[in-house]
Amino acid sequence: MYKYVHQHTKVYMITKILLDENEIPKQWYNIQADLITPLDPPMHPQTQKPVVPADLEPIFPKELIRQEMCQDRYINIPSEVRDIYALWRPSPLFRAHRLEKVLKTPAKIYYKYEGGSPPGSHKPNTAIPQAYYNMKEGIERIATETGAGQWGSSLAFATQLFDMECKVYMVRGSYDQKPYRKMMMQTWGATCVPSPSPDTNSGRAILAKDPNTAGSLGIAISEAVEDAATHSNTNYSLGSVLNHVCVHQTIIGQEAQKQLDMVDEKADIVIASAGGGSNCAGICFPFIKDKLDGKNPDLEVLAVEPAACPTLTRGLYAYDFGDVAGLTPLLKMFTLGHDFIPPSIHAGGLRYHGMAPLVSRLHADRLIDSTSVHQNEVFEAAVMFARAEGIIPAPEAAHAIRIAIDKALECKKTGESKTILFNNSGHGHFDLSSYEAYFAGSLIDYEYPADLIAESLKKLPVIA
Amino acid sequence: MIKVGFIVNPYAGMGGAVGLKGTDGCVREAYARGAVPMAPAKAIRFLSSLSKNDIHFLTAGREMGEHELAKVGIPYDVIYRPDEGKKSDPIQTGAIDTINACMEMIQNDTGLIIFCGGDGTARDIFSCTGQLIPILGIPAGVKIYSGVFATTPESGAHLLSDWNGTSLSDGEVMDVDEEEYRKGILNTSLFGYAKIPSGPVRCQSSKQVSFGDESREVEQIATFITEVMRDDTLYLLGAGTTTKAIADRLHLSKTILGIDAVYQGRVIGTDISEREILTLVEKFDRIKIIVSPIGAQGFILGRGNQQISCSVIRKTGVDSLIVVATEAKLRNTKTLFIDTGDPSLNNKFGDTIQVICGYRMVIRAELSH
Numbered sequence: 001m002y003k004y005v006h007q008h009t010k011v012y013m014i015t016k017i018l019l020d021e022n023e024i025p026k027q028w029y030n031i032q033a034d035l036i037t038p039l040d041p042p043m044h045p046q047t048q049k050p051v052v053p054a055d056l057e058p059i060f061p062k063e064l065i066r067q068e069m070c071q072d073r074y075i076n077i078p079s080e081v082r083d084i085y086a087l088w089r090p091s092p093l094f095r096a097h098r099l100e101k102v103l104k105t106p107a108k109i110y111y112k113y114e115g116g117s118p119p120g121s122h123k124p125n126t127a128i129p130q131a132y133y134n135m136k137e138g139i140e141r142i143a144t145e146t147g148a149g150q151w152g153s154s155l156a157f158a159t160q161l162f163d164m165e166c167k168v169y170m171v172r173g174s175y176d177q178k179p180y181r182k183m184m185m186q187t188w189g190a191t192c193v194p195s196p197s198p199d200t201n202s203g204r205a206i207l208a209k210d211p212n213t214a215g216s217l218g219i220a221i222s223e224a225v226e227d228a229a230t231h232s233n234t235n236y237s238l239g240s241v242l243n244h245v246c247v248h249q250t251i252i253g254q255e256a257q258k259q260l261d262m263v264d265e266k267a268d269i270v271i272a273s274a275g276g277g278s279n280c281a282g283i284c285f286p287f288i289k290d291k292l293d294g295k296n297p298d299l300e301v302l303a304v305e306p307a308a309c310p311t312l313t314r315g316l317y318a319y320d321f322g323d324v325a326g327l328t329p330l331l332k333m334f335t336l337g338h339d340f341i342p343p344s345i346h347a348g349g350l351r352y353h354g355m356a357p358l359v360s361r362l363h364a365d366r367l368i369d370s371t372s373v374h375q376n377e378v379f380e381a382a383v384m385f386a387r388a389e390g391i392i393p394a395p396e397a398a399h400a401i402r403i404a405i406d407k408a409l410e411c412k413k414t415g416e417s418k419t420i421l422f423n424n425s426g427h428g429h430f431d432l433s434s435y436e437a438y439f440a441g442s443l444i445d446y447e448y449p450a451d452l453i454a455e456s457l458k459k460l461p462v463i464a
Numbered sequence: 465m466i467k468v469g470f471i472v473n474p475y476a477g478m479g480g481a482v483g484l485k486g487t488d489g490c491v492r493e494a495y496a497r498g499a500v501p502m503a504p505a506k507a508i509r510f511l512s513s514l515s516k517n518d519i520h521f522l523t524a525g526r527e528m529g530e531h532e533l534a535k536v537g538i539p540y541d542v543i544y545r546p547d548e549g550k551k552s553d554p555i556q557t558g559a560i561d562t563i564n565a566c567m568e569m570i571q572n573d574t575g576l577i578i579f580c581g582g583d584g585t586a587r588d589i590f591s592c593t594g595q596l597i598p599i600l601g602i603p604a605g606v607k608i609y610s611g612v613f614a615t616t617p618e619s620g621a622h623l624l625s626d627w628n629g630t631s632l633s634d635g636e637v638m639d640v641d642e643e644e645y646r647k648g649i650l651n652t653s654l655f656g657y658a659k660i661p662s663g664p665v666r667c668q669s670s671k672q673v674s675f676g677d678e679s680r681e682v683e684q685i686a687t688f689i690t691e692v693m694r695d696d697t698l699y700l701l702g703a704g705t706t707t708k709a710i711a712d713r714l715h716l717s718k719t720i721l722g723i724d725a726v727y728q729g730r731v732i733g734t735d736i737s738e739r740e741i742l743t744l745v746e747k748f749d750r751i752k753i754i755v756s757p758i759g760a761q762g763f764i765l766g767r768g769n770q771q772i773s774c775s776v777i778r779k780t781g782v783d784s785l786i787v788v789a790t791e792a793k794l795r796n797t798k799t800l801f802i803d804t805g806d807p808s809l810n811n812k813f814g815d816t817i818q819v820i821c822g823y824r825m826v827i828r829a830e831l832s833h
Contacts, residue, residue: 212680307828336824343825374828444791445828447818452692452786 015097017110017259019090024082029250031285031358032243033073034292036365039243039357040332043319051329059228059236061137064130067244075247081129084161088117088124089251093259094424099388100408107411108265109404111424112256112283115391119184121426122279123154123239126248130237131158141165141234143227145195145220147275148174148348148396149181150426151239156190166190167234169197169223173214174348180430195220202226202325216341217276217352222325229327240276241322241331241356249282252423257286260421266296269407271422273399274303274312274370275349277356283423285358288367302407303359303370304399306378308446309342311335311355312363312370322354333360336448343446345375346434347395373402374445379438381405382428394426395434465518466576466629469569470507470540471562471589473581474527476604477502503604504532506617507580510602511536513621522572524565528557544568559588566592575629576661578602578620583640586610590637590658598632598659600624609767611635611758612658615796623663631662633678633792634705636758638768654703654721654758654768662792681790682706684823686713689754689788698748699726700741702755702769706788710754723771738771745779753777754786757819762797764817764831765804774806782812787819787829794819794827802833 032039041050053065060068067075077085096109114122134142142159144166146152152168159166168190175182175194185192195215196203202222206213213219221238228236238245253270260267270287272280280303290296303312312334320335322328334355336342342351355363362368375395382398384405385391393401400422411418428435437443475491478499504527511532521538523529525545533540544565546557562579566589569577576598579589582605589599590612601613602620612635614620639655662678686709693699693714701707701724711718711726718724722735725744733740745751753776758768764787765772777784787800802813810833817831 210680308825340824343822444794446821447826447828449688449818449820449824449826452820453824 013097014263015095017093017095017262019255019258021086021090023255023258024085024089025077025251025254026082027074027076028247029254029286029289030067030070030073030075030247031250031281031288031362032071034289035361036292036367037361039361040319042329042331042357045321045326045329048330055329059225061133061139061235063133063136064244067247068242077251078129078132081132084128085125085251090255091116091252093256094389095263096389099385099405102384102388103405103408103412105408105412106415106417107408108417108419109408110256110260110265110267110419110421111404112252112421113391113424114252115394115397115424115427117154119150119153119157120429121150121154121394122249122252122282122423123151124157125251125282126239126245126278127151127154127158127237128161129248131155131162131164134235134237135162135164139164139233139235141167141231142237143167143169143224143231143234144237144239145169145171145217145224146174146239147171147217147220147351148394149178149184149430150349150394150396152190152192153181153184153188155237155239156185156188160189167224167227168192169195169203169220169227171195171215171217171220171348171351173344177348177433178430195223197223199223200226202327206324213341214344216324218322218324218338218341221323222327225323225327226325240278240352241354243356243358245278246281246285246356246358249278250285252282253284253286256283256421257290260419265419267299267421268418269300269302269420271302271304271400271403271407271420273347273350273396273423273425274305274355274359275347275396276352276354277303277359279396279423279425280359280368281356283421284368288362291367301368302403303363303368304403305370305372306342306345306347306350306399306446307372307374308345308448309336309351309353310370310372310448310450311353312360312368313372314448314450315355317360317364320354331357333357334363345446346431346437346443347375347378347399349394349396350399371403373399374447375443376438376445378402379435379443383435383438391424392428392432392435393424394428395431397423397425398428400424465520467520467522467572467574468624469566469574469577470521470523470529470533471565471569471577471579471585472503472507472524472527472529472532473562473579473585473604474501474503474557476581476585477506501527503580506602506604507532508535510578510580510617510621511538513618514538514625515621516625519624522569522574524561526556528561528565543572559584562588563592570597576600578624580604582608583610583638586612586637586658587639587655590656593658595657595659598661600661609638609640609652609761612637612660623661626663627661631678632659633662633790634658635660636704636768638758652767652770657705657720678790678792681792681822682709684825685788685790685820686710688820688823688825689786690714694750695728697750697752698744700724700744700751700753700772701726702753702772703758704756706756706790707754710788723769736771738773738776741771741776742779745776751780751784752786753780753784754788756788757793757797757800762800763803764800765802767803774804774809777804777809782809785817787817789819789821791821791827794821794829799830799832802831807833
């Protein structure tokens with residue numbers, strides 16, 4: 001049954017579980033220290049030898065490179081970063097009583113809500129420290145890519161806090177679909193261009209081959225990396241995939257652990273949508289530590305992907321480039337092939353061919369399970385959630401909601417009262433045209449033809 | 465200013481309301497049974513919904529387009545007049561008038577011919593235009609199996625209003641045997657592929673409109689399919705321009721209306737019959753059948769490709785089917801159909817089917833059977 005708080009004679013049903021500002025975690029959790037199998041090293045794209053810090057220095061600050069390779073279990077959060085986090089953190093943990101009621105499930109559904117940050121998603125959790133470390137090392141300008149615009153607007157927000165310039169290469173499909181994300185970036189002083197753009201060699205090469213391309217995160221990454229490598233005052237910043245990004249996002253899961261403790265709950269299932277993997281890392285990694293430590297051995301951790309881009313579910317675990325042009329180091333990860341341009345689904349933030357090496361490693365070690373869902377199922381869940389809980393979720397977040405609902409419905413069948421936790425990673429206020437398409441019945445359910453590809457054994461995606 | 469030919473088959477669709485399952489050769493019978501012309505009203509619905517002004521209409525006299533354009537108040541030039549028949553005769557025009565009007569329009573450099581009718585009218589028009597001039601049908605007939613029709617008169621008007629004048633795709637013209645059809649036997653064959661105006665692609669989530677390049681999608685499909693083709697598998701390539709693109713990529717010639725067999729990068733049978741397919745099926749362990757939905761209703765099997773019969777599918781299995789189609793085509797045919805002729809075999813297909821629509825890209829489409 002529900003958790004109640006007794007105050008005098010009145011009984012309150014707890015909906016929001018809140019932490020005080022001084023309870024913002026003081027350290028990020030680094031799961032590299034606890035991996036069963038160590039990560040395979042990133043390889044240099046030309047020499048194919050393990051990357052050394054000096055290889056990354058042209059585009060990353062030293063502290064982030066240190067964090068990328070760090071084996072320490074905890075990394076201190078600078079007080080300046082915590083001060084900015086306090087603008088929206090700690091984020092609330094909600095008990096979805098009303099959704100439970102709609103579903104008539106005995107399951108207890110909790111969700112962490114990251115949509116209250118100024119840019120409206122979990123992305124500033126890493127944008128702030130990334131901008132901070134770059135500023136500390138004298139960098140004046142950051143180049144980055146963005147898919148749905150959540151990362152771009154988060155970095156725009158973060159860089160202006162430290163008086164830095166920001167250039168955002170936004171995947172063209174999203175650039176056209178989400179004009180208000182551009183306005184946010186402009187409001188925060190950043191320059192946003194559609195990718196592929198004529199501003200870089202890699203962008204021009206793609207445009208020459210396919211002028212009508214909707215672009216992809218892989219292409220946009222190539223452009224931003226090239227921008228950083230060719231401007232001396234500029235560094236590159238990535239909103240997902242890399243180890244240090246996953247580390248910064250663990251603040252979500254650490255808060256959620258404290259909040260569940262406050263209501264004497266232990267998660268049975270933790271669910272996160274997965275594109276590049278940082279959101280998944282953020283909510284899941286601290287809970288996986290509990291599983292590894294034997295505190296919660298039966299915990300089920302689920303990454304939810306779009307059926308159109310099922311990297312963990314249908315991809316290969318192999319070395320591949322992080323971008324289309326092959327400029328990034330080779331990362332050992334689940335991948336659909338760096339030349340794969342996913343279809344233009346509405347969860348633009350999940351259109352990425354690869355997966356964070358840390359999430360990939362944990363998936364390979366069976367600590368994270370994965371599943372994939374179609375667009376229409378996702379929006380059906382999003383609408384159900386919005387009608388029950390009020391919050392209109394981003395399509396990316398709604399992937400997790402879909403599976404949380406499915407798990408709660410399974411509990412209804414079995415009569416189990418499992419505790420389900422998912423991360424509602426952002427609001428969908430800039431995605432209402434996607435909802436419009438859903439209501440109009442014009443959403444297409446794309447899939448990845450993995451069986452057909454697998455059937456042709458000699459023609460698997462070419463992985464370097 | 466684009467020159468558009470406009471032809472109405474005034475008797476199209478009359479047979480349907482009085483149980484004649486078609487009007488070819490039965491107009492008198494339809495009148496006798498109390499049918500009234502329906503096509504003129506549909507033509508007027510189409511014309512009334514047009515929002516494009518820069519069209520110069522060329523049409524045929526009287527009820528073949530002139531009356532409808534006049535009624536809506538759209539300017540036009542009559543370039544063909546059918547002979548005046550006896551006033552007592554209810555039939556004033558026929559297929560020969562459609563053909564004559566169409567030929568005049570071609571002589572007058574028409575950029576597009578719009579006709580209001582059914583499959584029979586489509587066949588008459590296509591027999592004149594071939595692939596030289598695009599055509600667009602406003603559905604008014606009893607049978608609409610061809611893929612050259614707009615779904616409604618209004619959608620036809622919107623398509624023409626939004627058309628950029630150059631984007632084209634392929635639409636099947638189907639030949640339906642009306643005599644057989646009246647006996648309850650649906651015998652369809654592919655008559656040919658016409659060029660049809662390709663509508664603007666409305667991005668799923670935005671108001672932004674852009675014209676999709678269908679040929680690029682077809683190329684992507686062909687690239688992907690040729691990448692996954694195996695040397696130990698016999699491929700039966702169904703009819704159509706999408707499957708032809710696969711053959712083109714393999715540098716093979718392909719009959720556009722028939723089924724061809726490809727093995728290890730070589731054509732081993734062209735325009736093969738059901739019997740020939742069954743003979744091949746006995747010889748090979750692994751078989752894949754690559755087909756594209758046919759006609760307005762999106763038939764994967766059972767219309768225009770009856771060579772791929774239930775006997776063939778029973779041998780190859782339902783999993784042997786690889787369906788290919790561009791997104792543009794699927795937009796017009798959201799539900800696909802399978803009719804192998806054997807309901808129990810039809811039921812072995814699921815409620816959805818994967819359709820390859822690009823490079824390593826699939827759409828899950830609803831399937832009806």
